[in-house]
Amino acid sequence: MVPRASVRDELIESAVEVFHARGFNGCSVQDIVEAAGIPKGSFYNHFKSKEALGVEVVRAYTRLVGAYLEEAGAGEIFSGDGTPLERIRAYFEAVIEQNVSSGVRKGCLLGNFATELAPHSAEIANAVTDALDNWSAAVARALAQAQEAGELPKDVDVEALGRYLVDGYEGAAARAKLIGDRGPMDEFIRTTFDFLLA
Amino acid sequence: MVPRASVRDELIESAVEVFHARGFNGCSVQDIVEAAGIPKGSFYNHFKSKEALGVEVVRAYTRLVGAYLEEAGAGEIFSGDGTPLERIRAYFEAVIEQNVSSGVRKGCLLGNFATELAPHSAEIANAVTDALDNWSAAVARALAQAQEAGELPKDVDVEALGRYLVDGYEGAAARAKLIGDRGPMDEFIRTTFDFLLA
Numbered sequence: 193m194v195p196r197a198s199v200r201d202e203l204i205e206s207a208v209e210v211f212h213a214r215g216f217n218g219c220s221v222q223d224i225v226e227a228a229g230i231p232k233g234s235f236y237n238h239f240k241s242k243e244a245l246g247v248e249v250v251r252a253y254t255r256l257v258g259a260y261l262e263e264a265g266a267g268e269i270f271s272g273d274g275t276p277l278e279r280i281r282a283y284f285e286a287v288i289e290q291n292v293s294s295g296v297r298k299g300c301l302l303g304n305f306a307t308e309l310a311p312h313s314a315e316i317a318n319a320v321t322d323a324l325d326n327w328s329a330a331v332a333r334a335l336a337q338a339q340e341a342g343e344l345p346k347d348v349d350v351e352a353l354g355r356y357l358v359d360g361y362e363g364a365a366a367r368a369k370l371i372g373d374r375g376p377m378d379e380f381i382r383t384t385f386d387f388l389l390a
Numbered sequence: 391m392v393p394r395a396s397v398r399d400e401l402i403e404s405a406v407e408v409f410h411a412r413g414f415n416g417c418s419v420q421d422i423v424e425a426a427g428i429p430k431g432s433f434y435n436h437f438k439s440k441e442a443l444g445v446e447v448v449r450a451y452t453r454l455v456g457a458y459l460e461e462a463g464a465g466e467i468f469s470g471d472g473t474p475l476e477r478i479r480a481y482f483e484a485v486i487e488q489n490v491s492s493g494v495r496k497g498c499l500l501g502n503f504a505t506e507l508a509p510h511s512a513e514i515a516n517a518v519t520d521a522l523d524n525w526s527a528a529v530a531r532a533l534a535q536a537q538e539a540g541e542l543p544k545d546v547d548v549e550a551l552g553r554y555l556v557d558g559y560e561g562a563a564a565r566a567k568l569i570g571d572r573g574p575m576d577e578f579i580r581t582t583f584d585f586l587l588a
Contacts, residue, residue, distance in 0.1 A: 308416075308506050352577050359578065369508045
């Protein structure tokens with residue numbers, strides 16, 4: 193017997209969808225409980241506020257993207273076929289496929305929340321910062337492998353470069369969202385790996 | 391006698407401030423007319439909707455940033471002291487100073503609107519796309535000068551690189567907004583000009 197997801201988990205799952213599609217301020221608690229098919233009265237049994245739900249949504253979105261990347265084999269950023277830089281490229285290509293699969297017009301929820309909410313919710317800003325920091329640090333570890341393998345100069349600050357690539361991806365995802373086309377993200381890959389790091 | 395700004399211009403000026411600080415969906419028409427000190431009734435004499443005002447806000451914000459850059463001498467991206475790449479660096483440094491001067495926590499209004507509004511308003515998305523395209527094209531023209539001067543390889547796609555740098559700046563501005571610190575934007579400059587294009 194498959195256990196029924198808890199009401200709390202159902203609310204988080206619906207809110208990932210609704211916040212991603214409409215933005216945090218573009219929807220109400222009412223919209224989220226309706227999408228989850230749950231009576232509004234029970235919302236506040238599970239979350240003290242829409243903001244508290246927003247924090248859980250950031251974490252759930254990060255897990256969801258991570259699960260997609262595992263499934264796509266792009267958890268292999270640290271080992272597997274190819275050189276470290278080839279694996280980093282394949283990893284960002286998988287990140288882009290995940291973005292496209294959920295709808296390029298929705299963008300990256302982390303980037304959306306960063307620009308929409310940072311000044312208004314310290315809790316959500318901290319959750320997004322943690323997610324981007326962890327992500328950047330993982331890319332930096334893979335860049336350190338590329339450095340070890342002689343694909344990058346010895347004097348490169350791989351931590352800074354990891355943040356740079358994540359920020360660059362976020363900027364490209366924002367423009368892709370803007371025009372409703374994955375082109376800017378694909379161009380991000382080409383410019384990074386065929387020119388800047390080639 | 392200094393002519394009094396028109397009611398329409400006052401509404402746009404207030405809306406730049408209010409949208410920039412609070413996001414499009416984070417404020418109401420009421421908030422904007424209050425900030426402008428104008429009766430709500432007259433709003434719809436000047437704009438058919440909040441969205442129509444949003445389009446004008448994108449254009450006004452772009453002019454405002456442009457005026458700051460002119461003032462800072464960073465209109466000199468195409469001529470003046472230094473090599474083309476040095477001028478492009480100085481130009482992005484001035485863009486960052488403008489961002490910081492208006493409050494790093496507000497971010498770049500173009501990036502904010504891209505992530506918040508792209509799927510919900512074709513008119514605003516088009517205005518932001520135009521602004522980013524014009525900006526990227528200006529950077530690309532300066533990069534072509536760098537290429538002419540032998541600072542970049544002959545086979546670089548300067549149009550793509552112009553978009554890459556603008557997207558990278560937007561991603562860095564989003565993370566700066568997130569943490570309330572200009573650091574990510576300064577790091578964007580160092581990684582771009584001290585490493586990737588050095």
